[in-house]
Amino acid sequence: MPIPSDRATLTFEGCLQGVRMTLPLLPSLIVFAAAFGSLAAQKGITWDQALAMSGTVFAGASQMVSIEIWREVWSLPALLEVMAVTAFVNARMILMSASLQPWLKHASGLRQALMLFLLTDANWLLGMRYRQDGGRDLGIYLGSGLVLWVVWVAATLPGYLAGALVPEPRRFGLDLLMPIFFSAMLVPLWKGVRPALPWAVAGCIALITHALAPGYVFIMAGALAGALAGALVGDD
Amino acid sequence: MTDVIAGQAGPYLVILAMTAVTYACRASGAVLMSRVRLTPRVERALRALPGSIVVSTILPIAVQSGLSAFVGLSASITLMRVTRNDLAALAGGLAAVVLARSAGL
Numbered sequence: 001m002p003i004p005s006d007r008a009t010l011t012f013e014g015c016l017q018g019v020r021m022t023l024p025l026l027p028s029l030i031v032f033a034a035a036f037g038s039l040a041a042q043k044g045i046t047w048d049q050a051l052a053m054s055g056t057v058f059a060g061a062s063q064m065v066s067i068e069i070w071r072e073v074w075s076l077p078a079l080l081e082v083m084a085v086t087a088f089v090n091a092r093m094i095l096m097s098a099s100l101q102p103w104l105k106h107a108s109g110l111r112q113a114l115m116l117f118l119l120t121d122a123n124w125l126l127g128m129r130y131r132q133d134g135g136r137d138l139g140i141y142l143g144s145g146l147v148l149w150v151v152w153v154a155a156t157l158p159g160y161l162a163g164a165l166v167p168e169p170r171r172f173g174l175d176l177l178m179p180i181f182f183s184a185m186l187v188p189l190w191k192g193v194r195p196a197l198p199w200a201v202a203g204c205i206a207l208i209t210h211a212l213a214p215g216y217v218f219i220m221a222g223a224l225a226g227a228l229a230g231a232l233v234g235d236d
Numbered sequence: 237m238t239d240v241i242a243g244q245a246g247p248y249l250v251i252l253a254m255t256a257v258t259y260a261c262r263a264s265g266a267v268l269m270s271r272v273r274l275t276p277r278v279e280r281a282l283r284a285l286p287g288s289i290v291v292s293t294i295l296p297i298a299v300q301s302g303l304s305a306f307v308g309l310s311a312s313i314t315l316m317r318v319t320r321n322d323l324a325a326l327a328g329g330l331a332a333v334v335l336a337r338s339a340g341l
Contacts, residue, residue, distance in 0.1 A: 024323030028330065049247050056255040066254060074246035076238055079253060086254045090261040092289060097265030099285040102274060104266060112266065119262045128286040173333030176301060176308055179294040180329035183309040187316040187325075189287050202288035203295045210296035219292050226288020231281035 007136055008106035014139020015146070021126050022144040028177050029122075029148065030155040035169045036063055037159025043070045047160050054156040058149055059120065061178070062089040092219045095227070096124045100141075103131055107138060118145030121178055129188045197233055202226030303341040308333035 033054065040050040045067070057063055066082050097119060104112050115138070127141035169175050190196060206222025213221075241249055272278055298305040312329030319325070 021322075024321075024326055028326060045247065049251060052248070053251045053254070056251060057258050059258050062254065062258065066250075074241045074250060076241055079241055079250055082250055083253050083257050086257045087261065090258050092293070093258070093261040094265040094268075095285055095289055097262055098269045099265070099282050099289075101266040101269035102279075102282065105270060113263070116262045116266055117259060125286065125290070132283075132286075171334075173304075173308060173330040173337070176297070176305055176333050177330070179297045179301075179305065180308055180312045180333070181326055182290045182294050184312045184316040184322060184325035184329065186287065186290055187313060187320075189290065195283070196287060198284035199287040199291045202284075203291040206292035206296050207299065210299070218296050219289065222292025222295075223285060223289040226284050226292065227281040230284025230288070231277045233280075 008103050008138050009136055010107060010111070010138040010142065012139065014137030015143030016139075017137075018123070018126070018140040018143025018145075019147045021130075021140065022122065022147050025122055025181065026147075026151055028174060029151055031172060032060055032169065032174055032177060033152050033155035034159025034162070035174065036060065036067070037156040037161075038163055039064065039067050040070075040156075041160045041163045043067050044072065045070060047157065050156055050160050051153060054153045055149075057086075058117075058152060059086075059090050059093075060152070062086045065089055088215050088217070091216065092223065093119055095220070095223050096121075099128065100124065103127070103136070103138065103141075115142055115145065118142065118149060120145065120148055122148055122181065125182070125185045129185060132189065132191070194233075198226040198229035201229040304333050304336035307336040307341065 036054065037050055040053075041047075045053075053063055053066075057066075062085070065085055069078075069082065069085065071078055097116060100116075100119070104115060107115065118141075123141050123144035126144050127138075130137075130140045169177075173180075202222040202225055204222075205225035206218045209221040210218040240246070269282075294309060298309055308329045311332035312325045315328040316322075316325035
């Protein structure tokens with residue numbers, strides 16, 4: 001089924017629906033944000049720095065990784081290292097952002113800039129699912145992004161204050177939260193075998209890259225291979 | 237510059253730098269696409285992206301995390317197919333991981 005690329009709307013009702021669609025994700029998100037806050041406290045980061053990071057970086061995996069390599073005294077090489085790691089962990093956002101553009105382009109420049117700031121795995125995927133099913137209200141994506149941001153920032157602080165009281169994310173399977181959410185979203189994204197052929201290519205390339213290259217390069221390599229396969233093989 | 241990074245402002249500079257890098261990732265794909273003409277071929281590539289990103293992310297992580305991850309992902313997909321309910325799929329997937337791990341998988 002082709003993505004309707006002609007029009008897009010942005011309504012308050014859409015935002016509310018986006019908030020509703022995000023509710024099931026919030027319990028896990030709260031625990032994840034609290035885990036970040038507690039890890040930050042253990043590493044000697046001040047509470048305002050932890051809040052500032054959640055509010056401006058707003059990307060869980062990269063925040064966790066940066067805390068792992070956090071230092072008491074910073075140097076230029078250490079700063080560059082954090083920037084490189086952040087770029088690697090978040091590189092998948094480049095492709096997510098690209099896939100959003102045909103929908104997003106109907107909004108004004110300022111709104112696009114704001115909505116891109118709110119880009120996360122969750123609201124991107126919820127938005128893409130809604131879009132592939134023929135929806136066009138950008139409020140879904142915006143409302144979802146806003147509620148994710150508010151909850152992410154708000155839940156960082158109690159985690160920080162509770163410190164060591166917040167259990168390890170692993171104990172609740174939360175280290176697999178994103179893969180589990182992603183796998184569930186495969187079901188509505190599934191439109192038959194032929195449109196899914198690029199996914200198989202993506203999966204193979206990702207596995208091979210994962211075995212050969214360090215870090216998170218495998219996401220980019222697999223996804224690009226999938227997009228290329230999609231371009232070469234028609235699905236209609 | 238080096239003194240500033242080593243001083244009190246250091247952590248804030250680091251956060252600012254992380255914010256800039258992350259926003260660059262968030263915006264660059266859209267900026268790039270606004271310069272590309274939407275031919276049917278490009279549209280097919282974009283349409284293949286969501287599923288491709290999803291599969292590229294979960295497959296290597298599942299392989300690396302072992303059996304408990306496979307149990308969790310299978311439970312999540314199955315529950316989603318049966319119930320079409322995000323919460324059921326997410327909660328069931330996490331519960332399956334916890335159970336699998338406590339069973340020693």
